[in-house]
Amino acid sequence: MRRAMHKLLVTGGAGFIGSEFVRQAVKRSYKVIVVDKLTYAGDLERLNEVKGKFKFYKVDICNKNKIGQVIKREKPQVIINFAAETHVDRSIVSSDPFIQTNIKGTKTLLDLAREYKIERFIHISTDEVYGDIEKGKFREDFPLKPNSPYAASKAAADLLIKAYVRTYNLPAIIVRPSNNYGPWQYPEKLIPLVSLRALNNQKVPVYARGQNIREWLYVSDCAKAIMLILENGKLGEVYNLGSAQEKKNIDVVKSILRILNKPESLIEFVADRPGHDFRYSLDFAKIRKQTGWCAQIGFQDGISKTVNWILDNPKWMKKHIGKKLSIKFK
Numbered sequence: 001m002r003r004a005m006h007k008l009l010v011t012g013g014a015g016f017i018g019s020e021f022v023r024q025a026v027k028r029s030y031k032v033i034v035v036d037k038l039t040y041a042g043d044l045e046r047l048n049e050v051k052g053k054f055k056f057y058k059v060d061i062c063n064k065n066k067i068g069q070v071i072k073r074e075k076p077q078v079i080i081n082f083a084a085e086t087h088v089d090r091s092i093v094s095s096d097p098f099i100q101t102n103i104k105g106t107k108t109l110l111d112l113a114r115e116y117k118i119e120r121f122i123h124i125s126t127d128e129v130y131g132d133i134e135k136g137k138f139r140e141d142f143p144l145k146p147n148s149p150y151a152a153s154k155a156a157a158d159l160l161i162k163a164y165v166r167t168y169n170l171p172a173i174i175v176r177p178s179n180n181y182g183p184w185q186y187p188e189k190l191i192p193l194v195s196l197r198a199l200n201n202q203k204v205p206v207y208a209r210g211q212n213i214r215e216w217l218y219v220s221d222c223a224k225a226i227m228l229i230l231e232n233g234k235l236g237e238v239y240n241l242g243s244a245q246e247k248k249n250i251d252v253v254k255s256i257l258r259i260l261n262k263p264e265s266l267i268e269f270v271a272d273r274p275g276h277d278f279r280y281s282l283d284f285a286k287i288r289k290q291t292g293w294c295a296q297i298g299f300q301d302g303i304s305k306t307v308n309w310i311l312d313n314p315k316w317m318k319k320h321i322g323k324k325l326s327i328k329f330k
């Protein structure tokens, strides 16, 4: 792909990972069109660093007419779909918006990609589509066995994409990253939530005994990998993006408390999340072999950068925290 020639339509570009991707894409001279519904999780402030260097449309990806108009006007060659409902706990309370955006929204984009002969459709999926694994690692060809409504909605989208690739030769690629962390993450997710509660000297809730394991990938590493896949990935393929940085939740929480100089007595074990996946672990040899990509930021460095970013951005954090969580920064 000759990148300077290409115009990217990035859905969910005002979200946590999407905005990091947009910042990197603008810096690499791509023309970027951001489409985002701006749900509770979306915020254009994440894109302040590249303000004026991308176009923005506030549109729902389920709205075929409006997205069609954007594509007609902007003529992007590529669609990168980050837009999604993303919080597992919310999907347990109500899965409707997850079914709507993650499945129907993706289907709408797939149909439009066909209609407008989009050259590349890059879909951001998740490691959660595989279910959990006690030992070993998930390869891209492993069966999908999702356990939460969120993961099921993401797996449904993946299957739909595979069907469009096979049936219509749609030029699509699926990317499955592991747990992301870093600046600008919405404070309902583990790392910003724990940081905020600890800063406020509030109890830090940890599911069960905190033994569940996640593979932590720093957001800039994730976005870099998606860029490489955009430029060099093979159509029709699935790519896992892992970091090999596996951590028990309890150890993640303890690292945050250490950085903030807060006591471990703040930890409060609470009833486990229903259907809680025990461990995710990805085999990411494929992307490594094809592009040479490998995560650059190790967990200790990444967690310290993330917590320090939170300390440096009290205004943004305050704007997004629930009413129950008032926060006193020093």
Ligand code: NAD
Residues within 6 Å of the ligand: 011, 012, 013, 014, 015, 016, 017, 018, 035, 036, 037, 038, 039, 040, 041, 042, 043, 059, 060, 061, 062, 081, 082, 083, 084, 085, 086, 087, 101, 105, 124, 125, 126, 127, 154, 176, 177, 178, 179, 180, 181, 186
């Ligand atoms: P996020 O919740 O921070 O952002 C999602 C963005 O999508 C928001 O800006 C929101 O406004 C937008 N959006 C939601 N519904 C929309 C709709 N109907 N139309 C248009 N825009 C809509 O999510 P994130 O953490 O940045 O995740 C981005 C993608 O990566 C998602 O597809 C998610 O499933 C996937 N993913 C995330 C992680 C992670 O750890 N955060 C890990 C693996 C995969």
